[in-house]
Amino acid sequence: ARMSADKDAIVHVPKNEIEARHKVVRFGTIYETDRQDEANLYRYLHQRNDLRVSKGCIPIDFEAYIWLEEGHCLYLETRAGGDTPEGVPVGPEYRVSWKHEREVLAAGEGDGWHNDLDELWKKVLAHFEGKHMLSETSIDYLDADPFVLFGIDDLVTQQALKKMEQYPCLRCEGNVPKFDEWAKYLRVNPSDQEMDWLVQAFSETDLPKPWTCYKGVGSIVCYIRSDTGQVTWKHPFYDYFRQLRDFCQEAYASGRYEEIMKVRVNRLLWTYEATRVETDHEQEPLVSPEYLARLADIFDYDIKEHGCIVRNLKAQLKVFARSYRERQDVDLADVINCAETLQRDTEKYAEMQDHWTNQVQQEVQFDLNLLANAELQCVNCGNIALCFCLECKDYLCLSCYDALHTKGSRLHHAPFRLVPCGLCVDKPAKLHCTFTDKSLCHKCYAMDHIKQLPPDGKENAPRRIDYLQQYERYAEFARERNEKNQKSGLVPEINTEGINGESYEAVLSTEWHPFYDARGVKFYHNFVTGERMRQSPRTVPNTADPGADPDPLEKSAAASTMGGGRPSLGASRKSGMMKLGSQQSLPGGVDPLGKTQPLPLYGFDALETSPLSRKMAATNPEIRALRAPHRKHQPLE
Secondary structure, X not given: OEEXXXXXXXXXXXXXXXXXXXXXXXXXXXXXXXXXXXXXXXXXXXXXXXXXXXXXXXOEOOEEEEEOOOOOEEEEEEEEOOEOOOOOEOOEEEEEEEOOOOEEOOOOOOOOOEOOHHHHHHHHXXXXXXXXXXXXXXXXXXXOOHHHHOOOOOHHHHHHHXXXXXXXXXXXOOOOOXXXXXXXXXXXXXXXXXXXXXXXXXXXXXXXXXXXXXXXHXXXXXXXXXXXXXXXXXXXXHHHHHHHHHHHHHHHHHOOHHHHHHHHHHHHHHHHHHOOOOOHHHOOXXXXXXXXXXXXXXXXXXXXXXXXXXXXXXXXXHHHHHHHHHHOOOOHHHXXXXXXXXXXXXXXXXXXXXXXXXXXXXXXXXXXXXXXXXXXXXXXXXXXXXXXXXOOOOEEOHHHHHHHOOOHHHHHOOEEEOOEXXXXXXXXXXXXXXXXXXXXXXXXXXXXXXXHOOHHHHOOOOEEOOHHHHHHHHHHHHHHHHHHHHHHOOOOOOOOOOOOXXXXXXXXXXXXXXXXXXXXXXXXXXXXXXOEEOOOOOOOOOOOOOOOOOOHHHHHHHHHHHHHOOOOHHHHHHHHHHHHXXXXXXXXXXXXXXXXXXXXXXXXXXXXXXXXXXXXXXXOHXXXXXXXXXXXXXXXX
16 A cells, blocks of 8 residues: 555555565375366466466465564465265365464364365454554565465466376475385385385485485475486486385285395395495495394394394305305395294294293192102103102102112202002002001002001001102202202302393393404494493403302312312422412412402403504604504404
């Protein structure tokens, strides 16, 4: 509006030109439907203030914003409205919000979505005017067609929508494209887990030289070639991954999973060759934690949960590398053999785990009633079992038990013996005659023994033998014997702290695995925690630590005192000569006084290593040509 010099009247001047301030966040897509009446709702045809008629499509999932002078942004979004309960199509719906908090304007009773943009825009302008939130300049600028303000009625937007119908594009609303955005670009359903590896590989593929990329209008990633200036939406490797997508979809549909594994293994080895550098000694070996984890993922294993397959993964990776080096391809038979081997390893490990948790660690259990009723047989000879070894967990007859427990560690086992019948000897006794002080089975007592008793002896009732109480007494004896032997040193004490039916990993460890770095130096990697270290996790570097090897002097003293209780003459002379010698310490970290000292460590396991090469070169100019050690031929490679 402007003031006339002749008259005090306000003359309205139509806006023939509107300054373009909008920024398109995403162009959205053209709504596709088979119903013509619904398709017409997603098209517009109107006349501008400059008398030009424009027509085009109203995209869904469109978002754009306008930067206002007050320092805030005004956003417009669209979506598909669907149908009413009566089945009438609603058409596109619009929502307006502002500020970074996305405060919805003119929400009313709903969530702010309206199917009439003109009515919604009137309410938004009335809201700003009533609250006096914007200046007159901003209100005057916003008093225009919202289709033009936000860029829906814009030639760039309409051309982009038509182009996206024919050519795919990678959209990136953040700083880096997300997984779903890569999946949509490759035309893969994000919920299809079988194709996740392909989308992930596509997203991790580096652009070849001289290609670079940038984020263009509408959050579309554009690829530019620096030497020619060519700009395109198409990724340089899009055709390759599109063909690979078609092949994998066909293979999955026909159940040819081995062929997909073969392709993935070939790509793994191709990726390793692509990352090679000029100097061989700086190249990380193929048998590394990274490539083992990727190989395990190819065969659908999580290496963090299935650490038992690491050993065979190393061997199979070398087999694949050998065939790939010779023919630039992997044999399908090797892939099938690898899949079968890994499955067999996991089954064996699960069986071993079940055996450890459910059988080895469980309490000693046996059926006392069957044993007392002579219904169990000896595991050695097949006769009626009359005893049960609490440590061997075997049912034996008395003669076989005596024959098998005459020497060695079995000599100290605790048996649970039944009382044999005094007449038949083969069956366990159930009754104890208080008159003759004999133990008999039911049959022998009723058929033979009671007939031989005098009249006054028949009046005495026999006593029933309580084998349950006897078993508890034998079990207590076994525990006392174990404690006594451990204190005396006859049986080494086993540290069972932390070992139970669930923590079988304390004994069957599958977390730490050895590898070699680029210089051929051995290190250990933990797939569960991602840690790595030079020192073996199974060794103790210091004798002062718990679990270290016994003192060598204590070993020799124990060996010498096994016979007569005192050290032999030779041992005493040797110890005396060592005491009379110089202050030279004994091997194994033991000084002449017999005290335990820290063990000497050498190489990469040492706590203190030699100075760094750069420090030595700085102090001694003659060795500036010193280089790091390099092992060209790695062991077991």
